[in-house]
Amino acid sequence: MASGIETWLFGYAGTKLADRVLKLFQRDKLTVDLHKAVEKWASNLPSHASLTSSNALFPSHVADEELAERPCLSNLRSELESLKIPSEESWDSALTEQWKYVRSKIDHPQDFFLLSEEEASTHIKSLSIALCTACSQHETLFRVTTVSMLRELSEATSKTPQQNSLSEILTNDQKKLLYRLYHQDNGFCRIGASKGEYECLWVPGYPMDMQWGWERTPEECLRSGKSPGNREERLHWIFVVKDLVEIGIFEAQADGYYQLTEKGWRVAHDINSEKSDSGV
Template sequence: MASGIEAWLFGYAGTKLANGVLERLRGDKLTVDLRRATEKWAAQLPDHVALASIYALFPDAIADDELAERPALMRLRFDLRQSNVPTDEVWHEALLEQWRFVRANARDPDDFFQLPEAEASRHLSALAVKWHTVCSQHEALFRATTISLLRELLARGDGGGAPEEDVQKVLTADQKALLRCVYQHRGLCRIAAARGEYECLWAPGVVCDMQWGWERTPEECRRSGKAPGDRRDRLRWIYVVKDLTEAGLFEAQAKGYYALTEQGWRVAHDLGDASTPH
């Protein structure tokens, strides 16, 4: 079974995700940089709290369905899979939770795990800041990692069982919302710009297409006196479309349209009917 930072962070997308995915993540720039930051942090620890190996912090691969007693790690994985950069507080809570687990369960833990909790917490806080810094510098890699996991699952057709549940665990809430929406309306959405605005996602509705995120140009704001809108929200939904396209669930068509592929129809169908918040 795979172990280390990659397995601890990303776990398994359900219980059937092959170890090969985690092996490939070991070469991902994000996880490489996180590992280097951890090694640098460990090298700077005082002698009396030396950590023989950074992997003592990550002794096991923990599957998603084993996280009931690991709420901090669950929150961390949720942020990663939503393509959000976890805060240093989220990192710290997950690291401290893991420290407590190793302290309570390891037969012969390193000195680091025998420190008073307050002292260990201070050291882990410094590591959390380093990890947050690394992730902030590589924000786009979160999306790339999520898509890598999703494409691996979608490509599996080896008789190991239908991957629907695994796929749904990897899809973000935004991706599910858009898939459900387009499934209900001819399988199409569009990225286009209204007059005086930048490109945004137009998702189908009962009466007409609706903007999911919008932003006016500076010239239009000056002319109309209206608010500029929200760039992050506008780009958020554009990235959802682009990521689903890269994963093979959408395909680009003429005039900015995106259509569900055959695989996209199947995944959207398996999601079932639900509201589509945005």
């Protein structure tokens, strides 16, 4: 059975399908960063407050029906479901609540749970800061990971599907690019440079590929007498692609190509459906 911070955060476990979804997300960059933050924190605890594994802090999942007795965790999950990055205070309250739970309910708790509440609170505060920072550093990634996990888990456990769509948290230009690629056979775009130009985004078109943003080199401008183009627009579209790679929508391929991932196709499908529903 899956265990750890992700089961505690999202509250799904106990079925093979839900566990498989959670294990899949354990490879997600945000989940990896959260695990690293907990492990680093645990490794810095003093010897008299040791944890042999970060999973000892989250020994079992907390089902939704148990949240009446866990108001701080309930609040944390509510913030996740509304796509808000939990504050340090929310993390601190939920982790303190978790510490008290393990201390009172688990047989033979590890040294960390035998500390006085005053001393434990100091260590919990530092963990809260680390987890909040891990989420804040990758805000879009946080939102995409959260929406994806909640949706997949709701389907895996036959719960009411989450209403949030991944497309709701993307920029208009990110959606514009995904909509264009959705209507291509292979979902590819490319970042590359033509002769006399800097690299830019190339998007499939008919009868030929199109440049989304371009800029000539100074040498080419001098030779041809033509305008330099627009650096801001060129870099903007490159960063659109890079940001979509960061959140798992694109995957880098050889020779400057980028291809939609399975998650990317699903998001692009959502965007296409929304445009169809609105008559665009």
